[in-house]
Amino acid sequence: MPHDVTMPQLGMAQDAGRIVAWLKAPGEAVAKGDALFEVETDKATMEVEAQTGGYLTGISANEGDDVPVGAVIARISETAEDEAGTPAAASAPEPEPEPEPEAGAALPEGKAVTMPQLGMAQDSGLLVGWLKTPGEAADDLLFEVETDKSTMEVPAGLDGYLAATLAEAGEEVPVGQAVAVISAEKPEAPLSRSAKNAGARPAQGAVPEPAAASAPKTKDPAPEKARAPQAAPPGGRILASPKARRLALEQGLDLGRLAEAGHPQPFHVADLEALRALPDPAAAPATSASASSRRLTATVASDGLPGFVAWAAEAHGLKDADAILAGFAGASLNPGGAATVAIERPGARRAFTVPPGRALSAVAETGDAPALVLRDLRGTALSGVEMGAEEAPVLTLTHAGGGLTITLECAASGLDAAGAIRLLTDFAGRMEQPLRHLL
Amino acid sequence: MREITLSQAVNEAIAEEMRRDPTVFLMGEDVAEAGTPFKVLSGLVEEFGTERVIDTPISEPGFVGLAVGAAMTGARPVVDLMFGDFLYLVMDQLCNQAAKQHYMSGGKLTVPMVLRTNLGATRRSAAQHSQSLQALVAHIPGLKIAMPSSAYEAKGLMKTAIRDNNPVVIFEDKLMYQDKAPVPEEEYLIPFGEAHIKREGSDITLIATSSMVQVAGKAAEMLAAEGIEAEVIDPRTIVPLDEKTLLDSVRKTSRAIVIDEGHQSYGVTAEIASRLNEKAFYHLDAPVLRMGAMDVPVPFSPALEDLTVPTPESVVENARRLCAGELIHAA
Numbered sequence: 001m002p003h004d005v006t007m008p009q010l011g012m013a014q015d016a017g018r019i020v021a022w023l024k025a026p027g028e029a030v031a032k033g034d035a036l037f038e039v040e041t042d043k044a045t046m047e048v049e050a051q052t053g054g055y056l057t058g059i060s061a062n063e064g065d066d067v068p069v070g071a072v073i074a075r076i077s078e079t080a081e082d083e084a085g086t087p088a089a090a091s092a093p094e095p096e097p098e099p100e101p102e103a104g105a106a107l108p109e110g111k112a113v114t115m116p117q118l119g120m121a122q123d124s125g126l127l128v129g130w131l132k133t134p135g136e137a138a139d140d141l142l143f144e145v146e147t148d149k150s151t152m153e154v155p156a157g158l159d160g161y162l163a164a165t166l167a168e169a170g171e172e173v174p175v176g177q178a179v180a181v182i183s184a185e186k187p188e189a190p191l192s193r194s195a196k197n198a199g200a201r202p203a204q205g206a207v208p209e210p211a212a213a214s215a216p217k218t219k220d221p222a223p224e225k226a227r228a229p230q231a232a233p234p235g236g237r238i239l240a241s242p243k244a245r246r247l248a249l250e251q252g253l254d255l256g257r258l259a260e261a262g263h264p265q266p267f268h269v270a271d272l273e274a275l276r277a278l279p280d281p282a283a284a285p286a287t288s289a290s291a292s293s294r295r296l297t298a299t300v301a302s303d304g305l306p307g308f309v310a311w312a313a314e315a316h317g318l319k320d321a322d323a324i325l326a327g328f329a330g331a332s333l334n335p336g337g338a339a340t341v342a343i344e345r346p347g348a349r350r351a352f353t354v355p356p357g358r359a360l361s362a363v364a365e366t367g368d369a370p371a372l373v374l375r376d377l378r379g380t381a382l383s384g385v386e387m388g389a390e391e392a393p394v395l396t397l398t399h400a401g402g403g404l405t406i407t408l409e410c411a412a413s414g415l416d417a418a419g420a421i422r423l424l425t426d427f428a429g430r431m432e433q434p435l436r437h438l439l
Numbered sequence: 440m441r442e443i444t445l446s447q448a449v450n451e452a453i454a455e456e457m458r459r460d461p462t463v464f465l466m467g468e469d470v471a472e473a474g475t476p477f478k479v480l481s482g483l484v485e486e487f488g489t490e491r492v493i494d495t496p497i498s499e500p501g502f503v504g505l506a507v508g509a510a511m512t513g514a515r516p517v518v519d520l521m522f523g524d525f526l527y528l529v530m531d532q533l534c535n536q537a538a539k540q541h542y543m544s545g546g547k548l549t550v551p552m553v554l555r556t557n558l559g560a561t562r563r564s565a566a567q568h569s570q571s572l573q574a575l576v577a578h579i580p581g582l583k584i585a586m587p588s589s590a591y592e593a594k595g596l597m598k599t600a601i602r603d604n605n606p607v608v609i610f611e612d613k614l615m616y617q618d619k620a621p622v623p624e625e626e627y628l629i630p631f632g633e634a635h636i637k638r639e640g641s642d643i644t645l646i647a648t649s650s651m652v653q654v655a656g657k658a659a660e661m662l663a664a665e666g667i668e669a670e671v672i673d674p675r676t677i678v679p680l681d682e683k684t685l686l687d688s689v690r691k692t693s694r695a696i697v698i699d700e701g702h703q704s705y706g707v708t709a710e711i712a713s714r715l716n717e718k719a720f721y722h723l724d725a726p727v728l729r730m731g732a733m734d735v736p737v738p739f740s741p742a743l744e745d746l747t748v749p750t751p752e753s754v755v756e757n758a759r760r761l762c763a764g765e766l767i768h769a770a
């Protein structure tokens with residue numbers, strides 16, 4: 001029968017041990033008393049000896065693992081190949097799923113011998129080995145027990161025969177739990193069983209759930225993220241003394257404004273004077289700008305312009321792609337009338353007059369100031385813009401995957417909300433499906 | 440008021456307590472005939488006899504253990520440890536026995552003993568006779584640590600120490616034995632755990648122990664000439680520590696430098712600075728700086744030795760930088 005190798009309790013308050021190293025390889029022959037593995041507790045590192053001979057199999061705890069006391073971490077089998085029934089990975093021992101046949105059998109009659117308390121703070125003892133075999137006369141020392149402090153031989157304490165052993169060598173047995181039965185008469189059917197079959201052991205209850213051992217490693221990092229610093233401005237951390245920060249907070253002062261103003265950091269209490277001297281944020285251009293400017297964005301799934309430009313050049317001799325773009329924009333801005341539209345690319349700007357009606361052939365270059373600027377940034381790496389309102393409304397084209405992002409920025413006084421929405425909607429429609437322009 | 444040396448102040452304190460209380464006795468190497476290498480205890484054996492002023496063999500663990508036992512059984516020994524550096528020899532008696540008897544006996548035993556010893560470098564005594572080891576014992580619960588900064592404190596703290604029912608370690612700076620200060624003729628005690636504000640100021644707090652109080656005082660004078668008003672505070676006992684006075688001052692000035700002659704790392708300055716950070720963080724306008732002795736064995740070479748300890752000039756330089764809002768150790 002394979003013998004389970006469990007994590008021993010080596011100290012009074014120890015509830016887990018760390019496997020420092022296995023001193024035997026899987027499948028290696030093991031003699032009783034051989035150092036099997038090295039375990040580290042909070043106090044010391046110790047070698048743990050094999051309680052029986054055989055072959056080391058079914059190792060389920062790796063070097064470096066923290067294993068609860070009592071957990072089965074390997075077994076000593078009769079053959080090197082015995083891999084069947086590998087113990088669950090470093091789990092706390094559970095009652096055997098299938099009790100051994102004799103477990104249910106009635107115990108022989110007799111007096112119980114219990115695990116003695118050999119030290120003040122001892123709550124269990126490791127049964128090192130039986131000094132008598134079941135059926136033998138229990139006239140002398142009965143078993144050997146190891147506590148956190150020492151190993152001692154325990155006498156039966158009464159005359160008779162060892163009728164039953166209720167714990168196996170290597171098992172940790174709570175103080176006061178019966179480990180043997182001594183009968184007055186020589187027993188007919190002496191039995192031996194494991195302490196595991198004697199019901200739940202207090203030692204097990206004290207062991208943390210297996211999950212707890214690995215819990216720290218898998219701890220969800222989300223709470224960390226949730227605690228993002230509140231005051232950190234988008235531009236990075238502001239260096240300020242704790243007192244300067246506190247006073248700024250109490251007085252409703254924004255240190256970010258001092259940083260924007262280029263005031264040298266770190267900020268101290270004295271710098272708050274400079275912050276107070278900055279213009280009132282209510283009158284700052286940033287705030288008024290956001291109240292009096294518009295920014296709208298449209299996304300179209302595909303850019304229809306290149307195909308349309310090629311077709312227009314071939315079918316109608318319209319070779320100026322900018323004029324076509326200006327025609328689209330002008331017609332979107334002022335569907336019924338004329339409009340001047342400037343087309344801007346990095347390093348180049350051309351203005352066009354777009355006459356009433358949709359005739360793209362009538363779009364001509366002009367020197368007039370534009371009523372609308374179309375900034376074509378499709379050739380750049382830019383993916384979005386936020387430039388603020390300029391003199392004329394600005395439509396900006398940027399790539400977005402296979403399609404386009406079109407941004408309209410204008411002063412609130414330049415275009416009303418409805419006009420801005422209509423302009424961007426019309427223009428976006430034309431860019432996606434240029435034939436709309438002709439309808 | 441009359442002025443006496445720190446040495447005379449300690450002598451007076453012990454003599455007064457020995458006259459007042461017959462259970463007080465004095466013990467140590469060279470305390471009787473020689474009156475200690477610094478002549479602090481001269482004359483006591485003539486008044487009190489060799490029964491109460493006892494020369495011991497060179498056996499620090501032995502006679503400190505003897506004192507612990509005497510204290511536990513009703514006497515009030517004042518033990519003289521010739522150099523603070525010898526503390527290493529008596530660690531078990533002091534930290535395992537004296538400091539723990541009251542606790543481990545459930546309050547049944549007390550150890551009313553005083554261990555008188557010294558600290559301080561720049562006396563050209565080399566690495567084994569120049570250490571300032573107050574942090575070593577301040578770390579141990581159950582011991583009280585007094586660090587007089589002048590003759591006045593030396594007398595008042597010594598008398599309080601002798602009357603205290605707990606083991607007290609008193610560190611005198613061996614460079615200050617001949618320093619004079621006004622000391623009243625009439626009896627007075629200085630309670631433990633009460634810091635003393637040596638100089639008031641509004642811009643920065645200089646917290647200093649033992650002879651570093653003099654260093655901080657000189658630094659404060661130099662700073663005043665530049666328009667920086669430094670407040671100088673002497674905790675007088677580092678265990679117990681008068682946190683309130685320190686925190687109140689730092690809340691007022693928003694800046695602090697802690698100065699102590701022990702090695703800077705893991706030292707008294709670190710402990711006090713940490714408490715200020717923890718309890719006055721939102722009142723700090725600059726990092727709290729520590730100034731201790733360099734983390735090296737105290738050199739024998741005078742030129743090198745002088746470099747290892749805080750000086751008024753180095754304190755002034757640090758204070759100036761803090762008050763100017765310079766970027767100090769900012770990442």
